[in-house]
Amino acid sequence: MSEATPTPATDDVSVPTVQIRGLTKRFGSNEVLKGIDFHVGHREVVVVIGPSGSGKSTLLRCVNLLETPDAGEVLIDGVDICDPDTDVNAVRRRIGMVFQQFNLFPHLTALDNVTIAQRKVLRRSAEEAERIARENLERVGLADKAGQFPLQLSGGQQQRVAIARALAMGPEIMLFDEATSALDPELVGDVLGVMRSLAADGMTMMVVTHEIGFARNVADRVVFMADGVVVEEGHPSQVLDDPQHARTRQFLRQVHDR
Amino acid sequence: MTRQRRSLLLQWLGFLLGLGAIAVALAVTVRWGDLADRFFKWEDFTAQFPDIVLEAARNTVVYTAIGYSGGLVVGLVVALMRQSSVPPARIIARLYIEVFRALPALLTILIVGFGLPIAFGGDNLPGFLSEPWGAGCLALALVAGAYLAETIRAGIEAVPRGQVEAARSLGMSSWQTTRSIVLPQAFRVILPPLTNELVLLLKDTSLLAVLGVAIGQRELTTWGRTISNSLGNYTPLIAAAVCYLAITVPLTFLAQYVENRTKADRR
Ligand SMILES: Nc1ncnc2c1ncn2[C@@H]1O[C@H](COP(=O)(O)OP(=O)(O)OP(=O)(O)O)[C@@H](O)[C@H]1O
Ligand SMILES: [Mg+2]
Numbered sequence: 001m002s003e004a005t006p007t008p009a010t011d012d013v014s015v016p017t018v019q020i021r022g023l024t025k026r027f028g029s030n031e032v033l034k035g036i037d038f039h040v041g042h043r044e045v046v047v048v049i050g051p052s053g054s055g056k057s058t059l060l061r062c063v064n065l066l067e068t069p070d071a072g073e074v075l076i077d078g079v080d081i082c083d084p085d086t087d088v089n090a091v092r093r094r095i096g097m098v099f100q101q102f103n104l105f106p107h108l109t110a111l112d113n114v115t116i117a118q119r120k121v122l123r124r125s126a127e128e129a130e131r132i133a134r135e136n137l138e139r140v141g142l143a144d145k146a147g148q149f150p151l152q153l154s155g156g157q158q159q160r161v162a163i164a165r166a167l168a169m170g171p172e173i174m175l176f177d178e179a180t181s182a183l184d185p186e187l188v189g190d191v192l193g194v195m196r197s198l199a200a201d202g203m204t205m206m207v208v209t210h211e212i213g214f215a216r217n218v219a220d221r222v223v224f225m226a227d228g229v230v231v232e233e234g235h236p237s238q239v240l241d242d243p244q245h246a247r248t249r250q251f252l253r254q255v256h257d258r
Numbered sequence: 259m260t261r262q263r264r265s266l267l268l269q270w271l272g273f274l275l276g277l278g279a280i281a282v283a284l285a286v287t288v289r290w291g292d293l294a295d296r297f298f299k300w301e302d303f304t305a306q307f308p309d310i311v312l313e314a315a316r317n318t319v320v321y322t323a324i325g326y327s328g329g330l331v332v333g334l335v336v337a338l339m340r341q342s343s344v345p346p347a348r349i350i351a352r353l354y355i356e357v358f359r360a361l362p363a364l365l366t367i368l369i370v371g372f373g374l375p376i377a378f379g380g381d382n383l384p385g386f387l388s389e390p391w392g393a394g395c396l397a398l399a400l401v402a403g404a405y406l407a408e409t410i411r412a413g414i415e416a417v418p419r420g421q422v423e424a425a426r427s428l429g430m431s432s433w434q435t436t437r438s439i440v441l442p443q444a445f446r447v448i449l450p451p452l453t454n455e456l457v458l459l460l461k462d463t464s465l466l467a468v469l470g471v472a473i474g475q476r477e478l479t480t481w482g483r484t485i486s487n488s489l490g491n492y493t494p495l496i497a498a499a500v501c502y503l504a505i506t507v508p509l510t511f512l513a514q515y516v517e518n519r520t521k522a523d524r525r
Binding site for chain 2: 064066089090092093095096097099101103104105106107116117120121162165166169
């Protein structure tokens with residue numbers, strides 16, 4: 001195994017946790033990301049919005065190498081994770097990811113979902129993993145669901161277990177890819193509430209969402225993407241209420257009309 | 259009486275009439291006396307026990323267990339090779355599956371059973387492989403491996419991509435993901451075909467007889483055949499049939515129970 005574990009190059013909080021430069025990604029002949037420059041600062045909450053197919057998920061997935069960039073740099077704490085010498089698993093364990101479809105492990109209880117990677121990846125003892133798992137289930141309001149299997153839980157509960165599962169690894173940054181899009185409307189609030197409290201606790205977050213309200217109230221910065229490029233970014237009130245580009249205005253009109 | 263009940267009653271009546279007709283036809287054509295004499299002689303039946311269980315049924319179970327566990331190991335390795343990102347591994351796996359599914363199991367048993375001692379020298383072979391039945395079990399494992407590889411691959415492919423992505427995003431290695439996330443789910447899906455292949459293999463152990471069997475190494479079919487020859491009476495074949503049923507029926511019930519239970523777990 002490679003020793004090039006990306007330990008923080010510096011404790012200086014002015015170094016962005018995620019720094020992306022000139023990122024391109026294509027699937028076949030379809031260029032999905034066309035030279036993206038992007039960063040997420042330490043303890044910053046960045047919300048990425050944009051129309052379907054604009055490359056938001058692909059950008060997010062490049063940050064933990066679920067997709068391999070074709071060109072450009074992805075730096076986590078100043079270390080280029082695209083470098084072939086980088087230990088991908090070591091990078092990923094510091095980055096929590098929450099998926100639209102939850103992706104809980106259906107053969108494991110909620111508790112085991114949260115302990116398994118702690119034990120296999122972090123080599124924590126069974127007792128320690130369970131203690132940390134229960135803390136995190138408590139944190140997402142599901143202490144009493146530890147023994148349930150995923151299919152016995154509602155979508156909102158499943159997604160909160162998925163968040164607890166990611167948090168139990170002690171990530172430096174959390175990625176959310178449309179975490180509430182697959183939920184019944186009345187369950188969205190619970191999950192957004194958990195995300196909001198994470199943000200309040202100072203977690204570094206990169207959030208892809210269609211929840212404009214969440215972007216407005218929680219984001220430190222909003223990034224609008226379209227057709228594989230960042231069209232504009234800035235403070236939520238600036239991007240959402242006073243967009244400079246026609247493309248942004250058109251998108252926001254469509255979102256509000258829904 | 260409603261129309262529904264009347265048509266149901268008519269169906270039953272027709273069924274019973276047909277059954278009765280067949281029974282009458284058999285009753286007048288079959289030579290029941292001879293049949294009872296040659297196949298169902300109670301003394302000859304009871305005389306098979308307990309030896310048929312201690313030797314033949316035991317051997318059937320042992321050969322099945324060896325062949326099946328070997329087949330599972332081979333099948334798992336070949337299935338994983340089939341999905342490998344290394345092209346030669348995929349090609350070898352593919353070739354293996356095609357070859358061993360194309361050949362009759364009987365032919366594979368003959369080739370391995372006669373070929374193994376010639377290739378390595380009978381005395382050099384470790385453990386039970388130096389015995390004809392051991393080489394035969396290896397052949398069974400090779401054949402079962404080809405079928406199980408395809409079954410296991412189907413199971414692996416039934417696990418959604420998101421499961422792998424979730425595990426990898428938590429920092430789990432490719433092997434940890436396969437072992438702890440993918441395979442446990444895959445095996446739940448394929449439990450019915452796995453049981454099916456176990457029963458098929460159990461019956462194929464009767465083919466090992468072509469390699470020649472010593473006393474003490476006979477499985478159920480061979481037992482039935484050889485004892486029938488010496489008795490001049492076919493009752494041992496019926497005893498062997500009863501033993502096969504006594505093994506397979508509880509097995510399928512057990513598999514059904516396990517399947518129901520794992521489903522219940524998750525609902
Ligand atoms: N694995 C893949 N193979 C081929 N094309 C892909 C793949 N993943 C994404 N794409 C394509 O890349 C483009 C961007 O997809 P992406 O999922 O990043 O968009 P998105 O902004 O997240 O959209 P949505 O809001 O619908 O989730 C789309 O045209 C999509 O079809
Ligand atoms: Mg998406």
